Amino acid sequence: MPDLAAPLVEWYRANARDLPWRRAGFGPWGVLVSEFMLQQTPVNRVIPHLEAWLTRWPTPTDLAAAAPADAVRQWANLGYPRRALWLHRAAVEIRDRHDGVVPRDVDALLALTGIGDYTARAVAVFAYGDRHPVVDTNTRRVLARVIDGRSQPGPPSRRDLRAMEAILPVDRTTAAVVNAATMELGATVCTARVPRCEVCPLTDRCAWLAAGRPDTGDERRKQARYEGSDRQARGAVLKALRDAATHAVPLAEVVPDWPDRLQRDRAIDSLIADGLAEAVDGLLRLPV
DNA sequence: AAAGCGTGGAC
DNA sequence: TGTCCAAGCTT
Numbered sequence: 001m002p003d004l005a006a007p008l009v010e011w012y013r014a015n016a017r018d019l020p021w022r023r024a025g026f027g028p029w030g031v032l033v034s035e036f037m038l039q040q041t042p043v044n045r046v047i048p049h050l051e052a053w054l055t056r057w058p059t060p061t062d063l064a065a066a067a068p069a070d071a072v073r074q075w076a077n078l079g080y081p082r083r084a085l086w087l088h089r090a091a092v093e094i095r096d097r098h099d100g101v102v103p104r105d106v107d108a109l110l111a112l113t114g115i116g117d118y119t120a121r122a123v124a125v126f127a128y129g130d131r132h133p134v135v136d137t138n139t140r141r142v143l144a145r146v147i148d149g150r151s152q153p154g155p156p157s158r159r160d161l162r163a164m165e166a167i168l169p170v171d172r173t174t175a176a177v178v179n180a181a182t183m184e185l186g187a188t189v190c191t192a193r194v195p196r197c198e199v200c201p202l203t204d205r206c207a208w209l210a211a212g213r214p215d216t217g218d219e220r221r222k223q224a225r226y227e228g229s230d231r232q233a234r235g236a237v238l239k240a241l242r243d244a245a246t247h248a249v250p251l252a253e254v255v256p257d258w259p260d261r262l263q264r265d266r267a268i269d270s271l272i273a274d275g276l277a278e279a280v281d282g283l284l285r286l287p288v
Numbered sequence: 289a290a291a292g293c294g295t296g297g298a299c
Numbered sequence: 300t301g302t303c304c305a306a307g308c309t310t
Contacts, residue, residue, distance in 0.1 A: 038306040045296075045305090079294035079305095086308080116308050136306045155290095156307085183306065192304065193298085221290080223303080235294055274293090291310090298304085 004146065004167045004202060005178045011201035012181035017188070020047060021126070022180075028102035028127035030054055035119045036087045041078050043187070049078055061100040063091035069286035072276065073242050081238055085275055085287070086114025104128045117161065125179055131172035133164035134179040138186025143167075145190060149207030150216040152192070233258060233267035241277060241286050248285040 020026065021034040033053055037046040053074060057063035063071065068088050075084035090112040094102060102123065103109050109120035121132040140153035143163050153160075164182070168175040189196045197209055208214070226232055236255045251268070258264040268284065271277040278287050 035306065040293090040305060040307060041295080042297080042305045077295060079296085080308085082293070083308080114308065118307060122306070134306090137304095138306070187306075224292080225301090226294080227301090231293060238294090270293095289310100293308090296305100299302090 004205065005169045005174070007201040007205075008181040008185065009174060009177050012177055012184060015188070016180070016184055017043075019043065020050060026127075028104075028123060029058075029060055031127040032060075032090075032102050032119075032123050033087065035122050036083050036090075036114060037078060039083060039119065040080060045078065049074075049076065057091075059100065060091040060094040060102060063088060064095040067288050068275075069247070069288055072238075072286050076242070077239075081276060082274060083114060089113040090115065102127065104130065106130075106132060125176050129172060129176055131168065131175045132179075133161045133168060134183070135160045135164050136183055136186075138183045138190075139164060139179075140186075141192060142182050142186045142190045145195075145208035146202055146206045149211045149214075151208060151214065152216065152218045152220065154219040155221075230263060230267060230270070233260070233263045234271055237264065237267045237271060237284075238276060241284060244285075248280070248283040251279065251282055251284055254284050 016022065021031050030050075034046065034050050037050055037053075056074060057066065066088070068085055071084045071088040072081055075081055078084075093112050094100060098108070103112075104124060104127075106120050106124050109115050109123055110117070115123075118134065118136050121134045122136075124130045125132050125134050135156075137153070140156065140160055143160070144150045144153035147163065164179070167182075168178055185200070185202075189200050195213075197203060197206075197213070200206070200209075203209055224231075233255075236258065240249060240255050254268065255264055268277065268279075272279060275287055278285055
């Protein structure tokens with residue numbers, strides 16, 4: 001395999017975006033919160049919410065002391081509100097099991113609620129500077145193209161970690177830069193829709209480009225239709241709860257105009273099952 | 289292990 | 300308009 005690390009590092013030094021979590025001294029808690037928010041939510045939408053969140057809860061212990069409802073409300077419209085619940089839960093676990101300090105060990109991180117293979121290694125690498133492969137959707141796309149000559153990556157797999165490990169340099173500081181650079185290249189150059197191969201630092205060693213950028217098909221699952229879905233109903237119910245000035249809404253008055261009554265009730269039940277809502281005395285509210 | 293889970297922007 | 304996409308996770 002050609003050396004990918006060297007051109008990636010050089011490219012990153014000149015082209016990395018100035019993002020909050022890359023500033024010196026941002027801290028493990030800030031990195032952890034940013035990674036939660038970045039799970040499936042675009043960078044530009046995360047930044048203002050991240051800063052507000054860290055101002056309100058500067059440490060895990062601060063968040064752990066808040067009610068889950070406050071976390072869900074502060075999460076606002078970032079999407080996938082279970083992440084707010086999980087982040088709150090992780091903060092409690094960090095307070096109770098790690099003396100309020102974000103753990104550095106990957107297995108300890110993996111044991112926290114809402115943290116998987118990507119987030120655990122992202123924190124260990126970007127917050128603590130340790131040497132691990134960090135693999136997100138950008139990385140998987142870059143490796144799929146450069147190494148496998150495919151236009152899109154297949155479904156996530158443990159093999160992805162080994163593929164990334166294989167291109168990491170030995171030095172942990174440089175390895176961290178290679179991790180960040182690969183993600184950054186996927187986010188800004190080697191993009192899903194319209195790749196900008198003309199400014200890519202890997203053109204002379206990219207299997208996909210060499211093959212003439214074939215469309216090899218997309219093995220990923222397609223997202224289900226959102227309009228009219230149960231997910232949309234859940235979103236509407238939860239927004240109503242977030243916006244409720246009284247913090248508790250009579251069940252009959254929760255999105256009363258929703259076109260499908262059964263679907264609305266299904267949404268309420270599933271939100272309760274997920275711990276995102278509570279029904280008390282005929283009222284619905286966020287979890288206290 | 290495949291499905292389910294929000295939201296908004298781009299085209 | 301509909302479709303795709305976005306630093307994934309849990310069950």
